[in-house]
Amino acid sequence: MSRTPISRAAVIGAGSMGSGIAAHLANAGLDVLLLDVPGPPGDRDAPARAGVERQLQRRGFMLPEFAGRITVGNIEDDMAAIGDAEWIIEVVFEDRDVKAQTYRAIARHRNPAALVSSNTSTIPLAELTAGMDEEMLPFFAVTHFFNPPRIMRLLELVAGPETSAETEARLRHICEVQLGKVVIDCRDTPGFIANRIGTFWMAAGAMTALRTGINPELADAVFSRPFGVPRTGVFGLFDYIGLQLLDPIWGGLLQDLPDTDALHRFDVTDDPTFRQLVDAGCHAGTGFYNRDGEVFSDGGYLARRPVEDPAAQARTAREVLDTDSPGGHFGRAVFLETLRYCCETAPEIADTVDQIDAAMRLGYGWKKGPFQVADDIGPEHLISLYGSAGETAPALLVAAARAGGFHPYPGAVLDSHGEVVAPRAREGVLTPAQIVADARLLLDNGDATVHLRADGVAVLTLHTPASSCSSGVFAAVRELAGLGSARAAVIVSPLEGIFSAGADLSALAKASTSGDLARVRELLQEGATAFAQLREAPFPVVAAVRGTALGGGLEFVQHCDAAVLEAEARLGFPERHVGLFPGFGGTVRTLERMTRNGVDNPVRSAFDLILSARPTAGAHEAAARGLLLDQDHIIMSADHVIAEALALAHRLADGYRPPQPRPLTLHPADAEPLVWEGGTETDQAIAGALATLYTGGTVTPEELGEREVELAAQLLVRPENAARVEHMRRTRRPLGN
Structure with a gap:
């Protein structure tokens, strides 16, 4: 299979979905041609240009300047330009005739080797390919993105009988590695996987509530947080998606599915309440709930x-x-109906149950998929509930009870017929558990572990809540830095979406509220010293950053030689909300990096960034603000971060030399003082201390680090600042005192 990245793509259709896909392709570094129908004379590219503007407004671009990677045009004047594209994505209106016409135009102009896919979510692939140019068939598949394409990680891939294995493999690789998606292979069935299950759950939930007199507020409160479902619940999700899609989505599925399918028992398109709201013109954002905070009931709000x-x-x-x-009766009825549908539909739509779980997690925002929730409840208990309702339990649930669950043990799942199998491995994906599999355990203090792999790479894994930087973590850092047998090191967190949320606030809050300056100083010095030792280690250290790296977490990253970061990683210093500024060397490393990167007025830039207490909108913004190094890698896929960090550690190990400290130039003492506008008196105290830190002549990083610890410690024992630490520890919210 060709794993050469593609660099040019074309998207036909610049509506909400098409423009979103184009924006995400641009985020991934591709040059994109975006075409739509012609606009009025004199501005025939207006519809496509409006799509780009829409994505700028909706933050579909990771950086606004990425919009410059998109060239707009129209399907009458510019179709020949698709000949330069390596991948052509059709995102036109869900009409079979319109799509067929589009494919005929694509066939006339495409490069013979170009991949072609449709983003359809309602039309079977077999119907799309009927009458298609035979030379295009081996290169064609369905790539179903979810909206918004930048945020939603699920991508359903449907290959037809004439799709070549090379095309299927290339599309999977491009979508996973270049675009950062999680690709689920789907069969050519109505709704594929996510919408087949998700629309049933929504319909079953809404109709069960309406038939039994459960009001929307109660239904959404019950079938949300306890099940790991977004707080919208069922009715709120109908409003979010938009009731104008009731007939195209639910009506289309009902038309395509046989009368025996259970969705027909929950026909929302024929329900008087739904019809009243649709006929009233309710669109996305309104319906069962209106913008005045009211709820629809008995024909009115x-x-x-x-x-x-x-x-x-x-x-x-x-x-x-x-x-x-x-x-409780409502929640039980809806879950048992949903689980039965999952069990009985699984053989038709999926190879293994984890595909359905992943589709609901990634496509509908569930924290766990329906089979994972069933495992948490207990298959035997669920069987008894079906029996209590006078029903026979689904065969797949009975098989799960025999096997020990739908996911009976790590590395095993049930297939859709009830056999225990291994889940499909994803190319290039390495988990925190896999990177230390068969490695030698050197340290485990409860807060962190240090392993040494056979290839000489040490792995430090964080195990604290939110991967916070505790005394145990700092002890592990010192252990790691002192290893004489390591060739390189990688820092990982087992938490999805969090590399490290910062310092351990419990110890800081206790010391600061007691006014114990010596203890506060000791705690800050502990972290600063450990990170300094990490920076001086005789081997390269790479941080694998999946998700947020805030406060002490960002300082952790800054003391590594390099980082591999997922593109959506959010980096920043929220310390002002906690009553101080970075105290583990962050002020030093931020100034050092901004100076090295040639940021205009690095002292002022570091000063403003730290006091803003605002995380970056992603890793690209962090790079643009001078927080990253040339050797840092930004990649689109969070799931590929750890494997890439391991590979980068090996590359940096050849001929490695620890970084040499360079003097830092501070804000001149005789210049106009550094001042930060706004905030409370406590904010101004923090700004004043940071201004003092950053003012002077030329200093060594070590000297600046010593001043950082002392000034930060003095801040933390102020009663107002101590109150911020304690409030953040208790509530996880800032105190604006």
Whole structure:
């Protein structure tokens, strides 16, 4: 299979979805041709240009300047330009005739080797390819993105009988590695996987509530947080998607599915309440709830009612199912219907149950898929609930009970017929557990572990809540830095979406509220010393940054030789909200990096960035602000970060020399003082201390680090600042005192 990255793509259709896909391709570094229907005379490219403007407004671009990678045009004047594209994506209106016409035009102009795909979510691939140019068939597949394309990681890939294996493999590689998607192979069935299951769950939830007199507030409170479902619940999700899509999505599926499919028992398109809202012109954002905070009930809008049902107070799905109340009965009925549908539909739509779980996590925002939730509840308990309702349990659930669960043990899942199999491995993906598999454990202090792999790479894994930087973590850092047998090192967090959320606030809060300056100084010095030792290690250290790196987490990254970061990683210093500024060497490394990167007025830039307390919108913004180094790598896929960090560590190990400290130039003492506008008196105290730190002549990084610890410690014992630390520890929210 060719793994050469593509560099040029064309998107036909500049609506919300097409322009979003084009923006995400541009985020990935591709040059994109975006075509739409012609506009008025004199501005025939206006529709496509409007698509780009829409994405700028919706933040579809990781940096606004990435919009410059898109060339706009129209399908009448510019279709020949698709001949330069290596991948052509059709995102036109969901009409079979319109798509067929588009494919005929593509066939006339495409490069014979170009990949072609459709973003359809409702039309079977077999219908799309009927009458298609035979030379294009081996290069054609469905690549179903989810909206918004920048944010939603799921991509459903559907290959037809005439799609070549090379095309399928190339599309999977491009979408996973270049675009950062999680690709799920789907069969050519109505709704594929995510929408087949997701639309059923929504329909079953809404119709069960409407038929049993459960109001939307209660339904959404019950079938949300306890099940790991977004807080919109069912009715809120209908509003978010938009009731104008009721007939195209649910109506289309009902038309394509046989009468025996269970979705017909929950026909939302024929329900009077849904029809009233659709006929009233409700679109995305309104419907069962309006913008005045009211809820639709009995033909009109009323003030929301308090939710007092005990099921709404449940913390887990099992607690909901076991609650004897109207809300509990509703939650039990909806989950049992959904699980039965998943079990009975699985053989038709998926090879293994984890495909369905992944589709619901990534496509509908569930924290766990339906089969994972079933494992948490317990297959035997669910079988008993079906029995109590006078129903026979689904065969796949019975098989799960025999096997020990739908996911019976790590590295095993049930296939859609109930056999235990290994899940499909994804190319280039390395998990925190896999990177240390078969490695030698050198240290485990509860907060962190250090392993040494057979290839000489040491791995430090964080195990604290939110991967925070505790005393145990600093002890592990010192252990790692002192290894004489390591060739390189990688720092990882097992948490998805968090590299490290910063310092351990418990110890800091206790010391600062007691006013113990010596103890506060000791805690800050502990972190600063450990990170300094990490920076001086005799081998390269690479941070594998998946998700946020805030405060001490960003300081951790800054003391590594390099980092591999997912593009959506958010980096920043929220310390002002906690009553101080970075105290583990962050002020030093930020100034050092900005100076090295040639940032205009690096002292002022570092000063403003630290006091803003605002994380970057992604890794690209962090690079643009001078926070990253030339050897840092930004990649689109969070799932490929660890493997790439390991590879980078090996590359840096050849001929490695620890970085040599360079003197830093501070803000001149005789110049106009550094001042930060705004904020409270406490904010100004922090700004004043940081200005003092950053003012002077030329200093060594070590000297600046010593001043950083002392000034930060003095800040933290101020009662107002100590109150911020304690409030953040207790509430995880800033105190604006």
